[in-house]
Amino acid sequence: MSIDRARDDAPREYEPNLEDERVVPLLDDDDEPLPPPTIDPDERVETDIEDGDVSLDDERRD
Incomplete structure (x- = not known):
């Protein structure tokens, strides 16, 4: 079985209908x-983030 045929036979991922504008x-x-x-x-x-602190570390700079 070729790769292209395997792709064609693979289940499709869900694609939302973006034209459906109903709001539930x-x-x-x-x-x-x-x-x-x-x-x-x-x-x-x-928040506990000080101004200018953009680090993602848990350790704070002194």
Whole structure:
């Protein structure tokens, strides 16, 4: 069996239908649609990364 024929016989990977624009809402326990999440632009997220520290190491520079 040639490699090309083996490729043709191989199962196809799932390809999503990008033209399908349906949105399925998330449901709560009573099967009612949940409201969309709200984003507060004034809310700050606290992190433990200091300004300028871009290393991926666990060790911090002194």
